[in-house]
Amino acid sequence: MIEEYPMGKVAREDMLFEFKCVVAAPVVRYMQNTLGEERARSIVTSTSMNWDYLTNPNNWISFDYFCRLLKSMVAETGDPMSPFIASKTCTDPKAYKAIGLVITKLGTPATLYRLVTQFNYLWDKVCKWRMLEHKQNSCKVEVIYKNHKQDLNNCLVIQGCLAASPTFFGLPPAEVSHTECATEAGSSCIYDITWASKPARINSLIGLVAGVVFGLIIVAILWPAGPASWIILFLCALTGQFAGRLLDYKEELARQYGHTEAQLETILETNTAIEKLNQELQLMVEERTEELTKANERLKRALIEQKKSEEHAIKAERQAAIGVLAAGMAHEINNPVNAIRLSIQTLLKKTDKDSKSLVLLENAEKATVRCARIINDLLTFARNNERISAVDLKEVLQKSVNVFRAEQQNSIEINLDIEKDLPVVNVDSGQMQQAFINLMMNAGDAMQGKGNIDISYRREGDNIHIDHKDTGPGISEELQARIFDPFFSTKRDGSSKGLGLAITAELVHRNGGHIKVSSSPDAGACFTLTFPITSTNTDNTDFYEKNTNGVLNEREIRN
Secondary structure (H helix, E strand, O other): OOOOOOHHHOOHHHHOOOEEHHHHHHHHHHHHHHHOHHHHHHHHHHOOOOHHHHOOOOOEEOHHHHHHHHHHHHHHHOOOOHHHHHHHHHHOHHHHHHHHHHHOOOOOHHHHHHHHHHHHHHOEOOEEEEEEEEOOOEEEEEEEEOOOOOOHHHHHHHHHHHHHHHHHHOOOOOEEEEEEOOOOOOOEEEEEEEOOOOOOOHHHHHHHHHHHHHHHHHHHHHHHHOHHHHHHHHHHHHHHHHHHHHHHHHHHHHHHHHHHHHHHHHHHHHHHHHHHHHHHHHHHHHHHHHHHHHHHHHHHHHHHHHHHHHHHHHHHHHHHHHHHHHHHHHHHHHHHHHHHHHHHHHHHHHOOOOOOHHHHHHHHHHHHHHHHHHHHHHHHHHOOOOOOEEEOHHHHHHHHHHHHHHHOOOEEEEEEEEOOOOOOEEEOHHHHHHHHHHHHHHHHHHHOOEEEEEEEEEEEOOEEEEEEEEOOOOOOOOOHHHOOOOOOOOOOOOOOOOOHHHHHHHHHHHOOOEEEEEEOOOOOEEEEEEEEOOOOOOOOHHHHHHHHHHHHHHOOOOO
């Protein structure tokens, strides 16, 4: 028992939409009749094709595979004319299933050849057939190959089919001759086909008429003979009537046959039109679907851009309003604070060092210094008057640490880890010092005056990175959306006004950098500031939005 070739292993290039498997049906039938079922299956398996797939007339195979099948059949049979002989089985309706039954009803070889050239594309997508000449008992057919090279075995198959066509109607095979062959040169084969006409039935009719006339003569001669002559006359008349009825039947059959042939041709033409309309409709649906998909994508992008623009506009308006409010408040508060500070400083000069009031006055002076710094933060947040220059951030960091230590009497240890020979960056040194101090103040508040702050300063590519780590309680994920919002604070006792980190982010942005935060509960927080080494004093709004929006959605800065 021959094991069939698995369908899943059949090459995709062997199943191209070029030949319908009905074309291979005569070849398969010939191999079955000549070589037997088992050897026929073996040949098909050797060509890497599944038997059930090949014998299904509704499936498709490629031109190259069909030629390979013919070559295997020739090698197995040892007969180079086997493709020609095999194709003659196309006259058996069983070889073509329903198509064969339709062909037997077409009427004449002339009609058959004409319809084959018109509708061959239904089962053959490789060749284009043209009727060059069409006569009563002969025709000339051209088969054109645009994208394939004609194969000798395939040419023999075509000749066999053309020669066998008249045998559908009980006629001898047609004579087929080549006037041009694509296997030798050119891109087309031209076949001259000649066939015999259907035998006429005029002789039988003449015989009937002759029989009637002969009967009349006999009646005339035998009339005197009596009743026998009447019987003979009746039989002759009956014979004539029967002959006339035969003629009527023949004419009726001819009319019915012509009507059926016309209907068949109309059906084939209608099928062609429907197939063309289906293809056009499918193309229109695909084009429309593609247009709708593109339009939908454009609409989505437009909505996203509109949403971003609205968010930027709202944020800009809010920042502007806050800036105006902050500037007004700072100017109104600054003068009274300065007056209080001067008064305290005067009292300090007049107070004895041993006085109990000295400590209270010193604490009051520190409070006024803190108020002055908050006012300065508000003014910095409200205005945008940077003094950009080439700055060594190592020096700015060291000054910021010194200021923080002078202002904060606590147990916070600050460790600096700075690489040597780092390049300068273009920033406002005053604004950067304020940003660094704000980060340290934020960490000090979070650690409640006890802990470590580790600051590292390094270069990565074209950027300078500053990592500010603390050992505080870390940051939860509940407050991520409000990281840089002004006046936002996690402290409920009112000890913080929520400006430190908002101002820090604004200052970093103004100087061409961006800030991000990484944190987890009970593991402290790390603020990373990044500045381009080649940064200039330009509008960095797009850069800031690109590099901070993601942080706002992932991190939380505590204040």
